[in-house]
Amino acid sequence: MGDQIVKLKNLVNGKFTYSSWSTDSSYILKCKELDKQNVLIYYVTKSNKVVSRRFPRLIHITPKFACILGLIKGEGANATGKSNYRRFTFTNSDWRLVNEVLDSLNKKKLLLKENLKEKSIYIMHYQQEESMVVNYWSRKLGLSASKFKCVETIEKTREYGICHVYISDVLLRRVID
Numbered sequence: 001m002g003d004q005i006v007k008l009k010n011l012v013n014g015k016f017t018y019s020s021w022s023t024d025s026s027y028i029l030k031c032k033e034l035d036k037q038n039v040l041i042y043y044v045t046k047s048n049k050v051v052s053r054r055f056p057r058l059i060h061i062t063p064k065f066a067c068i069l070g071l072i073k074g075e076g077a078n079a080t081g082k083s084n085y086r087r088f089t090f091t092n093s094d095w096r097l098v099n100e101v102l103d104s105l106n107k108k109k110l111l112l113k114e115n116l117k118e119k120s121i122y123i124m125h126y127q128q129e130e131s132m133v134v135n136y137w138s139r140k141l142g143l144s145a146s147k148f149k150c151v152e153t154i155e156k157t158r159e160y161g162i163c164h165v166y167i168s169d170v171l172l173r174r175v176i177d
Helices: 008-012 063-075 095-107 130-141 170-176
Strands: 004-007 030-033 038-044 050-056 058-061 087-092 121-124 148-150 162-168
Touching (some): 004 008, 008 030, 008 038, 008 058, 008 170, 058 063, 063 087, 063 095, 063 170, 087 095, 087 170, 095 130, 095 162, 121 130, 130 148
Parallel strands (some): 121 148
Antiparallel strands (some): 004 058, 030 038, 087 162, 121 162
C-alpha cells in the first residue's frame, strides 16, 4: 500500500456517533470546511447542543501511519458500550510505542500533545513509588508531569506500570475508528 491522501469530510460526513449510553441516541456527523487546512466535525444533540472539534482537512496516510492506526485499534478501546464510545484510549507498557502513537497523532494534527489535559494519561500496575513512575513517563514521553495520574491497582505487573492515554473526545474516537 502506498501513500494516500484522505479527505476527512469524505470519511465522516453522514456517518453517526455511537449510541449514547444515557439516551441511546446517535447523531449524524457533519463536516464544514473552515479553510484550506481545516474542517469542523460536529453533531447537534436533541437539545440543540452543538458538539464540535477542528480537524485537519486532509490526512496523509502513509504505510507507517496505517500501522499506527492498526496499533491504536489493537491497543485502544474498541467497545462502544457504556461510556467507552466517548473516549479515545491507547494502552501500552512500552514508552516507545506510546510515544510513537502520540507523536504520529500530533504530526497529523489529530491530537496535539500541547492540548492534552492535566491527568489525562493514567499509569496503572506500577511497582515503583508514584513520583518515580510519573517522572519516568514524563521524561520518556516529553510531557509535563501534570499530564499523568497514577491509579492504584491490586496487580503490580510492571516496574513503571502501564500507560493508559485516556481522552474524552467522541469526535476523535469516531475519526480514528
